[in-house]
Amino acid sequence: MLDWANINTVLLDMDGTILDLHFDNYFWQQHLPKRYAQSQGISVSAAQDFLAQKYCDVEGTISWYCLDYWAEQINMPITDIKREVDHLIRLRDDAHDFMQALRKSGRRVILVTNAHPGSLSLKVEKTALDKYFDRLISCHQYGVSKESQSLWQQLQQDVGFDKQHTLFVDDSTPILDAAKTFGIGHLLAVANPDSKQASRQIDDYPFITDYRVLLDDILQSHA
Numbered sequence: 001m002l003d004w005a006n007i008n009t010v011l012l013d014m015d016g017t018i019l020d021l022h023f024d025n026y027f028w029q030q031h032l033p034k035r036y037a038q039s040q041g042i043s044v045s046a047a048q049d050f051l052a053q054k055y056c057d058v059e060g061t062i063s064w065y066c067l068d069y070w071a072e073q074i075n076m077p078i079t080d081i082k083r084e085v086d087h088l089i090r091l092r093d094d095a096h097d098f099m100q101a102l103r104k105s106g107r108r109v110i111l112v113t114n115a116h117p118g119s120l121s122l123k124v125e126k127t128a129l130d131k132y133f134d135r136l137i138s139c140h141q142y143g144v145s146k147e148s149q150s151l152w153q154q155l156q157q158d159v160g161f162d163k164q165h166t167l168f169v170d171d172s173t174p175i176l177d178a179a180k181t182f183g184i185g186h187l188l189a190v191a192n193p194d195s196k197q198a199s200r201q202i203d204d205y206p207f208i209t210d211y212r213v214l215l216d217d218i219l220q221s222h223a
Helices: 022-040 044-058 067-074 078-083 095-104 117-127 149-159 173-182 211-220
Strands: 009-012 108-113 135-138 166-170 186-190
Touching: 022 044, 022 078, 044 067, 067 078, 078 117, 095 108, 095 211, 117 135, 135 149, 149 173, 166 173, 173 186
Parallel strands: 009 108, 009 166, 108 135, 166 186
Antiparallel strands: none
């Protein structure tokens, strides 16, 4: 599936790729609408419709991922409300073994997430995922999201990776498309980011539903 002999840097998304996306889906689609409905004295379905349009307006931009933006948009303490359901934050079942194999293989492993620094901090607090990585990067420090070519240019300047020897893993095909356009040499999609939903059909990229199928290949080829 992947040419591990030619991969020395691994860039990994966070939500849906290392962490179960169920927390984020539940928060944005169910919990926040419920809390917004309570604050406005409207029905949950009306709140869901209102927020869905708000989400659509900025989808794919850094604002969509920005907790400060949403706190301002709906005048609610987003981080505090996230903590109300933070027991749902968890690693994917296959993530630990995958990350351990990457570390043992000597490859440089970097988290690159569109998540807001506040969201990243909460997830590190709940999962200790920082122990698996050489570096944690929130794209907010660059002012653009992974959908943007500017992000990839800034990231390469900052991290100093060789495109042809870098693997990028994400659950979003538009983001994988952006990485492909930039010239990242090795790409992998995650077909089952949310443990409560069925796997998705992915046609354009190699994909996994369980990282453990990769372990032998990773460990047999050190960086």
